[in-house]
Amino acid sequence: MSKIVFTNGCFDILHSGHIELLEKAKGFGTTLVVGINSDESVRSIKGNDRPIIGQAERAAILIGLESVDEVRIFDETTPERLIREIAPDVLVKGGDWDEGQIVGADFVKSIGGEVFSIPLKTGFSTSGIIERIRRENKNESKNGGEDESIAKDAINGHISVFQSLLAQQLNNIEDCSDLLVNAVKAGCKVLVCGNGGSAADAQHIAAEFVGRYETDRRSLPAIALTTDTSALTAISNDYGFESVFSRQVEGLARAGDVLIAISTSGNSPNVLKAIMSARNAGCKVVGLTSVKGRKMAALCDSCVLVPAERTSRIQEAHTTIGHIWCEIIDRAIAS
Secondary structure: OOOEEEEEEOOOOOOHHHHHHHHHHHOOOOEEEEEEEOHHHHHHHHOOOOOOOOHHHHHHHHHOOOOOOEEEEEOOOOOHHHHHHHOOOEEEEEOOOOHHHOOOHHHHHHOOOEEEEEOOOOOOOHHHHHHHHHHHHOOOOOOOOOOOOHHHHHHHHHHHHHHHHHHHHHHHHHHHHHHHHHHHHOOOOEEEEOOOHHHHHHHHHHHHHHOOOOOOOOOOOEEEOOOOHHHHHHHHHHHOHHHOOHHHHHHHOOOOOEEEEEOOOOOOHHHHHHHHHHHHOOOEEEEEEEOOOHHHHOOOOEEEEEOOOOHHHHHHHHHHHHHHHHHHHHHHHHO
């Protein structure tokens, strides 16, 4: 009796960790179908310098493996549509994905299937390989000394990040704005969440929607999930801090709404859980993260990955992107 197993990923620069994952996945059934992100999809979640290997070549390499029976390329950031189309008996992801973060898990279980998160082979990752190559090929230059101006260095760093943002993330910024404009025009609301500085950004964005940005237009429905202290403390006390945003999303979100999820690291458990709750509610998800937030980007409908690792530079960019979205929405409503 045929038993279809499905797993997915970018599989950019195949390594032994991938091979082991695919072999273990095949062991759960008779037919292994592997979904791979298209080149455009990879760029959306990993930046304009990826993939290293094009989709046709990645597919050819995978289908050449004994464990792989079929390869399907998908253009979306997540394989949810493909999973529903294939309706696999078993859904498998690597151990860096908790079951609650696996897109399509609820659907597979609803049709009587199984979901597994397989421990990864330690020390192997495509991003790690790429970073190691770049470090080895890069001519390190020492930046100044004790006389170097901290202010000058900070401003130059800011300019450099914004130049890279313009070159690498303009399409993602505009794709996110399209989702927000469509929701606002349809009379839907925007929910925003984040921790620390990202909580401040969430409140900032919501305030610009409900109040106004630069034009005197109608108030727009937006809620920062970071401001209700009674809800925050009650949910944290009763369910744990990881559920502090997802529980609010569950109660407030309706199909057609948009969640703006903000995380400088891209790994905040409560933000990731909120994203999954929003997806389950039929909401679109817009993300703001950093170059390291690829996991979070893979869960969003569209996500901006600020090409920086320093928190201050990332948050400066997030604030500006929020303002850009507000300006685009102001124009869209006025037109």
